Amino acid sequence: MSDEDRSLEGWAPEITDSATLAEVIDRAFDYRGDVTLVLADGRQLVGYLFNRNADVSEPFVQMFERGGDDPATIPYARIRAIRFTGKDTAAGNSFAAWLRLRQAAKADAGG
Amino acid sequence: MSVPLSQMWTVATYVLGQKLRGRKRYPLVLMLEPLFRCNLACAGCGKIQYPAHVLKKHLSVEQCLAAVEECGAPMVSIPGGEPLMYPDIGRLVRELVARRKYVYLCTNAILLKQKLEEGLFQPSKYLSFSVHMDGLREEHDEAVCRVGVFDDAVEGIREALRRGFRVTTNTTLFDGADPHRMRKFFDAMMDLGVEGMMVSPGYSYSKAPDQEHFLRRQRAHELFSTMLASPKKRWRFNQSPLFLQFLMGRRDFECTPWGNPTYNMFGWQRPCYLLQEGYAATFEELLETTRWEQYGRRSGNDKCRDCMVHCGHEPSAVDATFGSWRGFRDSVVATVTGRF
Numbered sequence: 001m002s003d004e005d006r007s008l009e010g011w012a013p014e015i016t017d018s019a020t021l022a023e024v025i026d027r028a029f030d031y032r033g034d035v036t037l038v039l040a041d042g043r044q045l046v047g048y049l050f051n052r053n054a055d056v057s058e059p060f061v062q063m064f065e066r067g068g069d070d071p072a073t074i075p076y077a078r079i080r081a082i083r084f085t086g087k088d089t090a091a092g093n094s095f096a097a098w099l100r101l102r103q104a105a106k107a108d109a110g111g
Numbered sequence: 112m113s114v115p116l117s118q119m120w121t122v123a124t125y126v127l128g129q130k131l132r133g134r135k136r137y138p139l140v141l142m143l144e145p146l147f148r149c150n151l152a153c154a155g156c157g158k159i160q161y162p163a164h165v166l167k168k169h170l171s172v173e174q175c176l177a178a179v180e181e182c183g184a185p186m187v188s189i190p191g192g193e194p195l196m197y198p199d200i201g202r203l204v205r206e207l208v209a210r211r212k213y214v215y216l217c218t219n220a221i222l223l224k225q226k227l228e229e230g231l232f233q234p235s236k237y238l239s240f241s242v243h244m245d246g247l248r249e250e251h252d253e254a255v256c257r258v259g260v261f262d263d264a265v266e267g268i269r270e271a272l273r274r275g276f277r278v279t280t281n282t283t284l285f286d287g288a289d290p291h292r293m294r295k296f297f298d299a300m301m302d303l304g305v306e307g308m309m310v311s312p313g314y315s316y317s318k319a320p321d322q323e324h325f326l327r328r329q330r331a332h333e334l335f336s337t338m339l340a341s342p343k344k345r346w347r348f349n350q351s352p353l354f355l356q357f358l359m360g361r362r363d364f365e366c367t368p369w370g371n372p373t374y375n376m377f378g379w380q381r382p383c384y385l386l387q388e389g390y391a392a393t394f395e396e397l398l399e400t401t402r403w404e405q406y407g408r409r410s411g412n413d414k415c416r417d418c419m420v421h422c423g424h425e426p427s428a429v430d431a432t433f434g435s436w437r438g439f440r441d442s443v444v445a446t447v448t449g450r451f
Contacts, residue, residue, distance in 0.1 A: 029389075032160045048165050050377045051390040055400070062377075062390070066164050071377075089160040098154040102253070102287070 034086025113307025223267030307349030332360030370426020
């Protein structure tokens with residue numbers, strides 16, 4: 001399994017400082033499944049994190065909560081933890097994986 | 112010549128208008144994704160890999176129209192997901208046609224015959240069905256991971272043509288495509304009677320070594336050169352001849368990702384239709400705050416090094432057509448002679 005096929009499903013990283021928070025947010029942004037955000041007030045939001053912007057004065061993420069209609073915007077400063085709780089819908093579906101499957105199928109057909 | 116003169120005129124006057132205004136970055140085709148849901152699950156497709164609650168969502172017609180107005184592009188491409196699964200697709204298309212936008216409805220055509228029989232659409236010079244066809248029956252069904260889709264699509268195309276609709280095809284080619292089979296495919300599509308064909312290499316970013324990247328681009332040039340070196344006069348392509356020359360390695364264009372901006376339920380996608388590096392709330396914010404210098408082949412960005420897809424490079428070709436007399440002359444010559 002290549003790096004790009006390795007899934008973060010089930011990952012629950014410890015966030016130790018702001019740099020690490022930004023890194024985990026970036027990973028959550030790339031993740032094709034729901035995540036759980038644990039906020040400073042103890043609330044937990046479960047949904048798909050589809051955007052993040054660290055280039056503004058108050059960096060934020062945006063997510064569609066499971067069961068919600070409109071996207072929620074949450075400042076980085078309110079996030080205490082991120083857990084990769086949802087199924088990774090992209091796992092095993094990379095372009096590279098597809099090419100490998102096609103090549104294997106062709107080899108089977110030829111052999 | 113496969114694009115109607117009225118559409119050519121609209122695009123030409125629009126591009127020249129942008130140039131006269133000194134606008135460096137302008138949109139040519141809005142990629143409007145009203146939903147991500149699809150009735151196929153093609154391996155390698157990154158458009159449908161979302162949790163179920165996201166796949167159930169879609170934009171409202173009003174959100175779509177607001178994006179169209181905000182963007183201002185003369186052409187609107189509606190991919191997805193499968194746009195024929197969008198519950199308001201009939202109304203959306205009617206509204207866009209009423210606004211004189213040239214609409215390319217990009218569909219796998221599985222539902223096309225059914226939707227036409229339901230009377231969802233009316234023929235118009237502003238509306239084209241752009242049917243996804245990745246080759247002859249064997250290649251297409253393999254690409255979409257389901258047997259029978261090619262035949263469904265052909266049936267849908269025939270029905271659309273019979274009813275007087277404009278129909279084009281949209282073909283993505285990957286490593287291993289057989290240029291001789293593709294030439295047969297072009298013949299088959301012309302036999303069907305489609306207005307024109309669009310071809311583009313697939314986006315194949317991977318963290319492979321540089322040598323492999325180079326070969327991928329080189330292989331794409333070889334593939335398109337073999338396919339298009341002696342084009343038959345009857346073949347019609349619904350795209351810029353300069354872009355086809357670019358695919359053959361006879362020209363070089365830098366990517367202009369703002370030329371085909373993408374809007375979907377997440378917002379305005381940075382920087383392009385294929386890469387998802389964030390979203391802007393408005394089209395203006397997209398143009399003003401995206402770090403464009405970080406994208407395109409010359410930027411050195413690994414993700415862009417091999418990319419030759421039409422959504423980034425066709426607007427460059429169109430810009431080149433109207434950017435100099437030479438570009439214009441070359442486009443006219445290629446269009447008139449049918450040679451690239």
